Amino acid sequence: MNPQEEQAERRRVTHVTDLLHHKIKQSQAEVEKARAESERVQKNYGINTSVNYLEADDRIETKADLQQQRNLVNRTVENEAIVKKQLATYQQLAHSPYFGRIDVQDPGESSSEPLYIGTASFMDDQGEFLIHDWRAPISSVYYNGTLGTVHYQTPNGERTTTLTHKRQFKIKDGQILHMFDTNETVGDEMLQETLGGKSSEQLQNIVATIQREQNDIIRDVRSDLLVVQGVAGSGKTSALLQRIAFLLYHSRDDLNANQILLFSPNLLFSNYIKDVLPSLGERNMRQVTLQTFFAQRLEGLQVQTRFERYEHDRRFSPVAAFKASQPFMDAISSYLKQLTPDQLQVAPLYFQGEIFFEPSEIRAIYGHQNPRLPLADKFLRTKNTLIKRLKARIKDELGEEWVLDALDELSEEQYQAYLGDTDPSEFADFEAEQTYVAQKLVKDRLRVVYDAIYNDQFWDATAQYLDFLQQVDLPPEVTATDWTQTVQTFQNNLEYHRLQLVDAAPLLFLRDQFTGENHNHRIKYLFVDEVQDYSVAELMYLKLTFTRAKFNLIGDSEQALFKDVETADALLKRLQAALPVRHPRLINLNRSYRSTYPITTLASCILPAGDHIEAFNRAGDLPTYTEAPDEQHLLATAQHIITRELHQHETVAIITKTQAEAEHVYQALRHQFDCLLVTDKARTLNKAVVIVPVYLAKGLEFDSVIAWDVSNHNFPNSHDLGILYTMMTRAMHHLALLSIGTITNLIPDSAFAQSLLTKKSTS
Numbered sequence: 001m002n003p004q005e006e007q008a009e010r011r012r013v014t015h016v017t018d019l020l021h022h023k024i025k026q027s028q029a030e031v032e033k034a035r036a037e038s039e040r041v042q043k044n045y046g047i048n049t050s051v052n053y054l055e056a057d058d059r060i061e062t063k064a065d066l067q068q069q070r071n072l073v074n075r076t077v078e079n080e081a082i083v084k085k086q087l088a089t090y091q092q093l094a095h096s097p098y099f100g101r102i103d104v105q106d107p108g109e110s111s112s113e114p115l116y117i118g119t120a121s122f123m124d125d126q127g128e129f130l131i132h133d134w135r136a137p138i139s140s141v142y143y144n145g146t147l148g149t150v151h152y153q154t155p156n157g158e159r160t161t162t163l164t165h166k167r168q169f170k171i172k173d174g175q176i177l178h179m180f181d182t183n184e185t186v187g188d189e190m191l192q193e194t195l196g197g198k199s200s201e202q203l204q205n206i207v208a209t210i211q212r213e214q215n216d217i218i219r220d221v222r223s224d225l226l227v228v229q230g231v232a233g234s235g236k237t238s239a240l241l242q243r244i245a246f247l248l249y250h251s252r253d254d255l256n257a258n259q260i261l262l263f264s265p266n267l268l269f270s271n272y273i274k275d276v277l278p279s280l281g282e283r284n285m286r287q288v289t290l291q292t293f294f295a296q297r298l299e300g301l302q303v304q305t306r307f308e309r310y311e312h313d314r315r316f317s318p319v320a321a322f323k324a325s326q327p328f329m330d331a332i333s334s335y336l337k338q339l340t341p342d343q344l345q346v347a348p349l350y351f352q353g354e355i356f357f358e359p360s361e362i363r364a365i366y367g368h369q370n371p372r373l374p375l376a377d378k379f380l381r382t383k384n385t386l387i388k389r390l391k392a393r394i395k396d397e398l399g400e401e402w403v404l405d406a407l408d409e410l411s412e413e414q415y416q417a418y419l420g421d422t423d424p425s426e427f428a429d430f431e432a433e434q435t436y437v438a439q440k441l442v443k444d445r446l447r448v449v450y451d452a453i454y455n456d457q458f459w460d461a462t463a464q465y466l467d468f469l470q471q472v473d474l475p476p477e478v479t480a481t482d483w484t485q486t487v488q489t490f491q492n493n494l495e496y497h498r499l500q501l502v503d504a505a506p507l508l509f510l511r512d513q514f515t516g517e518n519h520n521h522r523i524k525y526l527f528v529d530e531v532q533d534y535s536v537a538e539l540m541y542l543k544l545t546f547t548r549a550k551f552n553l554i555g556d557s558e559q560a561l562f563k564d565v566e567t568a569d570a571l572l573k574r575l576q577a578a579l580p581v582r583h584p585r586l587i588n589l590n591r592s593y594r595s596t597y598p599i600t601t602l603a604s605c606i607l608p609a610g611d612h613i614e615a616f617n618r619a620g621d622l623p624t625y626t627e628a629p630d631e632q633h634l635l636a637t638a639q640h641i642i643t644r645e646l647h648q649h650e651t652v653a654i655i656t657k658t659q660a661e662a663e664h665v666y667q668a669l670r671h672q673f674d675c676l677l678v679t680d681k682a683r684t685l686n687k688a689v690v691i692v693p694v695y696l697a698k699g700l701e702f703d704s705v706i707a708w709d710v711s712n713h714n715f716p717n718s719h720d721l722g723i724l725y726t727m728m729t730r731a732m733h734h735l736a737l738l739s740i741g742t743i744t745n746l747i748p749d750s751a752f753a754q755s756l757l758t759k760k761s762t763s
């Protein structure tokens, strides 16, 4: 770039920043005005709500008035929010107005036009765009195109233009720190600098350096099942969040942040990602963990958490695999379809200690439904018939002894309350009045039966599931003895109101498919991060629940903690079969950005098919390993490494395989360092040294990682591969492997792998 051009760019930044500061001043005044206005209107509203209510005419007028006032309040509050958002956008832009420039020449034009790309649009007073939002259709050229003819999607179809120039900027506090021209999609130089920085407590947006394949994920508007299989550190979570920002922009008239739901692995992770969308000027989507989701849907049962399953029950048993599979869920669907009334697990409904509806009556009602009706309709009609019969029974009960007794026992206030607004002169005689009150009373008392019907208590979903378990055909790999055992465990747990995680999704699937209830029609986009830790059964249940949602499943089959590592194609095949949709799409991300070249390359060496992993070329020290004779030596080595690393880096994490190990290490080190033991209740990582079990380190990253006791003893076979790989790939700049005794055989002793490691002696 020649000096004149450089000067021109600097002048432009100054010009745009000046305009932005001017806008900020204007907006601040507007915010003040809007705030005063909404305060005034709200105060007025307060006065008006306490007006005279005595006269009927006044009442009507006041009601209309109030409605008008309320609308006014809403409008002013909304207006205040809009101007505040505008102000926040200008403030953010003033700090760094843009990060890219593209020069495009449309067909028929004699020269090209420069367009500047930033986190939001900005126009001058003449309506000329000084900055284009990164999500605008033309901006995709910045991320996707190399110089020459390029195509981009617009709401009106595909457009073609010529990209004649591309420039990248790094601007801080209104000053250009770097700028360079590039022919690439988004040049590596900028990435090098971003990735070489220190880790931060919160994930950052990647808007300035989105890579082409990440851009495909972000801008996809067609797929109803988008599966992203990306290697560790390939920017899956980052792309997911950028995608949400894109969707909110693209469909801003009919999509809001409350209609997007993200299943995240744990609370720590939820906190880790919470700043990305606000930094892009958008509201956060809703977030939930699978644990909370199940707990809300299975009230009264204590569902085993993922963390408990990982800590205590991480077996690769054929029984658990069967319960997690599509054939198991399909078997539930077939079972329900063929269910005969006498198989129906009904529960009698009681009233005042006596059976009100006999199971035989409930079964008979169900049996009378048209067998061709969908399951949910049959259930609903059964429910409605029960309610009808309940209403009919109100009349029958009127003359019963208990009603007469209850009437006698009513206090004057209770009696009057049953009469309500009814004028006593409306009744022919006292008997008519008594009958009226008796009817009300019976209705009131029978409410418990009504509620029981309404809440489906006449049908026992867990008993039905048990019945299913007792008769399902087993696949060859599951023995009858093992199955009897699992059925027994299920029953025993129920006694204590407990449920194993593997049974949660199938039980809910059976329940909600049968009743047609508990569906969520509001969520339009569902995102699942770390999807490799979800069973197909769990995903099928999510599909049943979120009826209108487009699914976005994001994960890395190589970081699986509960199952063996699986190829991306195999994963997609399984998902496609389980979640049939019209437009499925798989996007692979093979380039890893988080770690230095030696760390990514070593981590990929341990995988059976790790050749596809492409390490971003960022230099760094070779990972080290130390084999200590005992724990004392290992702790001394860890201390030594932590002290050294803290001189260079901001965060050091000791990652252990289990919670018990983490606690143990914490107790040993807590007097030497100000460190944090991370548990599943943790929400933030606010210490420089953290000790964290791998399960909770999912999705996170640290400057320096010490992988604790990666010995042959602790990592004996390939079932532990996903865990080891996850541990290693949390490190951005430095990785130390420590083991008591010989290091695990999962680290190959090939010359290549060994060339990526430095052996260290204990301290």
Ligand SMILES: Nc1ncnc2c1ncn2[C@@H]1O[C@H](COP(=O)(O)OP(=O)(O)OP(=O)(O)O)[C@@H](O)[C@H]1O
Pocket: 191, 194, 195, 204, 206, 209, 210, 211, 214, 230, 231, 232, 233, 234, 235, 236, 237, 238, 239, 556, 593, 594, 698, 699, 700, 701, 729
């Ligand atoms: N295009 C990009 N530009 C700048 N930084 C990026 C880009 N893509 C990814 N990164 C950085 O790489 C790191 C890893 O990204 P992210 O956590 O999104 O990856 P991931 O695939 O979800 O990782 P994992 O599965 O290992 O948890 C983050 O620090 C992120 O900011």
